[in-house]
Amino acid sequence: MASTRAYAVQDAVTPLAPWTINRRDLKPTDVQIQILFCGVCHSDLHTARNEWHNTVYPCVPGHEIVGKVTAVGSQVTKFKTGDLAGVGCLVDSCRVCENCKEGLEQFCANGMVGTYNGNEKDGNGNTYGGYSKSISVHEDFVLHISDKLPLEAVAPLLCAGITTYSPLRHWKIGKGHKVAVLGLGGLGHMGVKLAVSMGAEVTILSHTASKKADAKRLGAAHFVLTSDEAQVKKVKGSFDFILNTVSADHDYNLYLGLLRSNGVMVCVGAPASPAKIPAFNIIFGRKSFAGSLIGGIPETQEMLDYCAEHNIVSDIELIAMKDINEAYERMLKGDVRYRFVIDMATL
Amino acid sequence: MASTRAYAVQDAVTPLAPWTINRRDLKPTDVQIQILFCGVCHSDLHTARNEWHNTVYPCVPGHEIVGKVTAVGSQVTKFKTGDLAGVGCLVDSCRVCENCKEGLEQFCANGMVGTYNGNEKDGNGNTYGGYSKSISVHEDFVLHISDKLPLEAVAPLLCAGITTYSPLRHWKIGKGHKVAVLGLGGLGHMGVKLAVSMGAEVTILSHTASKKADAKRLGAAHFVLTSDEAQVKKVKGSFDFILNTVSADHDYNLYLGLLRSNGVMVCVGAPASPAKIPAFNIIFGRKSFAGSLIGGIPETQEMLDYCAEHNIVSDIELIAMKDINEAYERMLKGDVRYRFVIDMATL
Numbered sequence: 001m002a003s004t005r006a007y008a009v010q011d012a013v014t015p016l017a018p019w020t021i022n023r024r025d026l027k028p029t030d031v032q033i034q035i036l037f038c039g040v041c042h043s044d045l046h047t048a049r050n051e052w053h054n055t056v057y058p059c060v061p062g063h064e065i066v067g068k069v070t071a072v073g074s075q076v077t078k079f080k081t082g083d084l085a086g087v088g089c090l091v092d093s094c095r096v097c098e099n100c101k102e103g104l105e106q107f108c109a110n111g112m113v114g115t116y117n118g119n120e121k122d123g124n125g126n127t128y129g130g131y132s133k134s135i136s137v138h139e140d141f142v143l144h145i146s147d148k149l150p151l152e153a154v155a156p157l158l159c160a161g162i163t164t165y166s167p168l169r170h171w172k173i174g175k176g177h178k179v180a181v182l183g184l185g186g187l188g189h190m191g192v193k194l195a196v197s198m199g200a201e202v203t204i205l206s207h208t209a210s211k212k213a214d215a216k217r218l219g220a221a222h223f224v225l226t227s228d229e230a231q232v233k234k235v236k237g238s239f240d241f242i243l244n245t246v247s248a249d250h251d252y253n254l255y256l257g258l259l260r261s262n263g264v265m266v267c268v269g270a271p272a273s274p275a276k277i278p279a280f281n282i283i284f285g286r287k288s289f290a291g292s293l294i295g296g297i298p299e300t301q302e303m304l305d306y307c308a309e310h311n312i313v314s315d316i317e318l319i320a321m322k323d324i325n326e327a328y329e330r331m332l333k334g335d336v337r338y339r340f341v342i343d344m345a346t347l
Numbered sequence: 348m349a350s351t352r353a354y355a356v357q358d359a360v361t362p363l364a365p366w367t368i369n370r371r372d373l374k375p376t377d378v379q380i381q382i383l384f385c386g387v388c389h390s391d392l393h394t395a396r397n398e399w400h401n402t403v404y405p406c407v408p409g410h411e412i413v414g415k416v417t418a419v420g421s422q423v424t425k426f427k428t429g430d431l432a433g434v435g436c437l438v439d440s441c442r443v444c445e446n447c448k449e450g451l452e453q454f455c456a457n458g459m460v461g462t463y464n465g466n467e468k469d470g471n472g473n474t475y476g477g478y479s480k481s482i483s484v485h486e487d488f489v490l491h492i493s494d495k496l497p498l499e500a501v502a503p504l505l506c507a508g509i510t511t512y513s514p515l516r517h518w519k520i521g522k523g524h525k526v527a528v529l530g531l532g533g534l535g536h537m538g539v540k541l542a543v544s545m546g547a548e549v550t551i552l553s554h555t556a557s558k559k560a561d562a563k564r565l566g567a568a569h570f571v572l573t574s575d576e577a578q579v580k581k582v583k584g585s586f587d588f589i590l591n592t593v594s595a596d597h598d599y600n601l602y603l604g605l606l607r608s609n610g611v612m613v614c615v616g617a618p619a620s621p622a623k624i625p626a627f628n629i630i631f632g633r634k635s636f637a638g639s640l641i642g643g644i645p646e647t648q649e650m651l652d653y654c655a656e657h658n659i660v661s662d663i664e665l666i667a668m669k670d671i672n673e674a675y676e677r678m679l680k681g682d683v684r685y686r687f688v689i690d691m692a693t694l
Binding site: 098099102104107109166167170237260261262264267268269270271274275276277278279280281282283284285286287288289290291292293 | 445446449451454456513514517584607608609611614615616617618621622623624625626627628629630631632633634635636637638639640
């Protein structure tokens with residue numbers, strides 16, 4: 001067992017603080033990665049503060065991990081020491097269920113193992129995430145990372161990237177589609193970049209007027225301030241697809257009304273309250289209200305390769321490990337354009 | 348104006364009774380149809396009793412109309428006297444909006460004209476439906492009816508048929524798909540027949556044990572009694588597609604749980620209360636909660652041709668016009684297998 005420096009929460013109310021974890025001994029199929037950068041996802045905060053009521057403490061968050069391979073087990077074939085490597089939201093799954101076989105490990109019927117706050121399949125307990133110096137993961141759940149892109153800005157692709165890429169692909173978004181991205185945060189700004197790169201005409205729906213200036217830079221064709229009724233009315237019935245990244249409670253019906261016939265709204269955020277949708281709001285216009293969760297391992301690799309080819313990374317603010325608690329507070333206020341990434345050299 | 352015998356409601360609480368309406372003089376583009384049979388849809392009852400709070404009285408319901416062409420206007424090219432013809436849920440639309448141009452007249456941006464309780468585009472008032480001896484409709488909204496099928500059993504295809512055919516086509520249901528049909532009534536039994544004919548493995552989800560005997564005859568592979576928890580549990584996560592025909596309030600989440608990953612539940616019924624759906628129930632498994640409304644004119648013709656080719660009609664109980672009020676009461680109790688059709692010779 002390798003003693004490894006990390007940042008952890010010990011309970012729901014105490015800030016993150018330095019801590020030491022024991023990483024498992026390298027298994028024959030394991031890849032050991034020196035973590036260079038780790039993105040900060042809103043899920044990290046939810047879990048740190050036990051907002052989903054399932055946190056096992058101590059907890060080391062972080063599932064947007066990029067780094068360098070420092071060792072490989074004797075049976076590893078896909079990675080070698082010195083390779084760049086990434087780890088996203090999951091580190092294991094049963095591999096034998098229908099979903100796993102189809103590369104949808106995130107929906108593993110026997111329970112996928114989260115990168116943090118997950119239950120190891122071998123029964124050795126709780127998983128610890130990327131707010132640490134090193135991690136060892138079965139090679140099947142390690143991603144290849146291109147050296148063409150700035151590594152720190154690649155980290156958020158492992159969650160924010162795949163979360164938005166997967167639904168765009170599943171619903172075959174491309175040229176000729178009018179796409180709206182609701183909410184311009186860590187997920188939303190990736191959704192805009194990806195949808196634009198696929199050829200869609202993208203509109204940003206945001207309640208933050210000051211983000212309008214970013215719309216053009218991100219490649220969006222239009223910006224609609226959702227607090228301005230007149231602006232919203234103008235785009236009624238106009239979108240083929242809405243990527244809804246909002247995780248605060250909101251009225252889904254308002255946005256279903258912005259879809260044209262056969263339109264689809266996909267939610268990747270999970271507000272606390274259930275959606276309340278009168279059937280008529282989906283019956284008229286044959287509309288779909290759908291969900292999507294990250295993506296499977298094959299699609300995550302496809303997304304990383306796609307981003308390398310199309311020169312797509314996240315807009316990030318690099319922070320030191322010690323500033324993580326302040327970053328959480330700023331994230332809650334939406335004060336980040338658009339993703340915090342921790343420089344693990346600072347740990 | 349042609350004086351025409353009909354059955355009408357004069358207000359929300361009085362039963363249907365004989366009445367005389369004036370049908371418009373034949374326009375150059377009109378097809379005049381002698382109505383031979385008219386199906387009885389639950390919407391007829393909703394409208395007769397003003398349950399959707401939009402009924403204009405007097406009201407003549409009926410939008411599952413089949414009959415024989417008795418006259419055509421001078422510019423009519425698609426029909427001639429003596430042809431069989433059908434009229435479904437709509438008799439006009441703007442024809443110039445995006446939806447109309449795509450053959451989705453049911454979603455006409457300027458308001459489609461319902462076959463009954465609709466506003467005539469020429470401002471001449473309220474439309475009267477199929478509980479009558481004759482109707483005149485623009486040829487673009489008249490359907491060709493094959494003479495290969497029993498005409499009385501074709502009538503319900505004009506609403507129940509297209510309502511279930513359209514979503515099955517839109518979501519490309521076919522061989523290899525596991526399809527559930529929730530609710531075995533007028534819509535449901537058509538959904539079963541159509542999905543089976545398309546090659547799907549169909550399960551009926553019904554709360555009426557006595558309907559199990561019909562499952563095999565309708566072509567379903569399985570029958571699940573929804574009041575039996577053990578039976579429901581067995582099909583958890585197993586369907587690619589659920590055609591939800593229930594229009595009473597029910598828990599959508601139970602049935603979303605029966606979908607496998609990437610599954611779609613399409614609602615064609617509209618309960619009074621909104622659906623309450625926690626985002627996690629669609630995010631996990633990338634599921635879709637969707638709606639669908641009848642179908643456009645081109646697809647309705649396609650459906651009729653498909654049914655003629657595959658020998659598909661509705662299971663009906665033929666009634667006399669005078670028995671319509673009793674039929675409504677029996678319909679409310681689900682006491683019909685599976686659609687009432689009025690023999691207009693009895694009017």
